[in-house]
Amino acid sequence: MTTHDQLKTAGENAVEIRTLNVRVAPLTLAMLAQVPQEDIIDMEAGALRGEPMCRVVTPAGAQVLWLRDRDLCRCVLPESAQLTDPLPEECWLRGGLESDRVYFEILEDDVSQATGFSEMIAALDPDGRFQFRHYRERLDDVLGWEVAERFEDDARAGSIGPKELEVPKQEVAKWLVRQREEIAAGRAELAKLVAERESRDAQIATLVDQLARLDQVFLL
Numbered sequence: 001m002t003t004h005d006q007l008k009t010a011g012e013n014a015v016e017i018r019t020l021n022v023r024v025a026p027l028t029l030a031m032l033a034q035v036p037q038e039d040i041i042d043m044e045a046g047a048l049r050g051e052p053m054c055r056v057v058t059p060a061g062a063q064v065l066w067l068r069d070r071d072l073c074r075c076v077l078p079e080s081a082q083l084t085d086p087l088p089e090e091c092w093l094r095g096g097l098e099s100d101r102v103y104f105e106i107l108e109d110d111v112s113q114a115t116g117f118s119e120m121i122a123a124l125d126p127d128g129r130f131q132f133r134h135y136r137e138r139l140d141d142v143l144g145w146e147v148a149e150r151f152e153d154d155a156r157a158g159s160i161g162p163k164e165l166e167v168p169k170q171e172v173a174k175w176l177v178r179q180r181e182e183i184a185a186g187r188a189e190l191a192k193l194v195a196e197r198e199s200r201d202a203q204i205a206t207l208v209d210q211l212a213r214l215d216q217v218f219l220l
Contacts, residue, residue, distance in 0.1 A: 053067060
């Protein structure tokens with residue numbers, strides 16, 4: 001409803017003042033149902049997507065009314081902080097690092113005890129695929145392509161014994177050092193990802209607590 005008032009001062013023209021009176025209708029369940037649902041908490045970012053306004057008590061539980069820009073939204077009020085799921089990279093690192101650690105420990109023992117070419121190959125390729133020459137990929141990584149080729153030729157000629165294996169064993173030891181350095185770097189990256197996730201969880205817990213403290217509105 002708009003009212004019009006006239007103000008006059010001596011020697012001046014009249015000034016019209018318009019006053020707008022707005023009546024806010026009580027919030028009902030039917031009105032609330034028309035508000036689109038969207039979670040206010042961005043779980044990946046650990047932040048709010050908009051401005052929380054109030055808590056609304058419904059027969060099904062408490063909800064939060066919030067503004068995203070100029071759009072009104074609602075969401076269920078979280079009862080407790082929800083822990084975010086580990087990122088795929090974290091899961092991959094955790095599983096890969098453990099399997100690599102076990103593999104390299106076994107490889108180091110087996111290579112150190114090898115007395116012939118076949119034992120060396122079996123150690124480098126524990127999956128038993130060397131009949132398809134997959135072992136050469138690992139052998140090339142360790143010795144280099146040309147050295148690995150000569151090493152295999154000598155083995156076919158029967159000229160590889162325990163003494164001839166000493167140099168390849170030393171190269172495997174150097175290669176294992178590099179692999180351990182990569183594992184250490186992977187563990188550092190994993191620790192960083194875990195710390196970031198735990199920090200994000202702490203931020204979400206703080207946001208949930210803030211939402212629980214919002215002013216409460218009851219439906220009519």
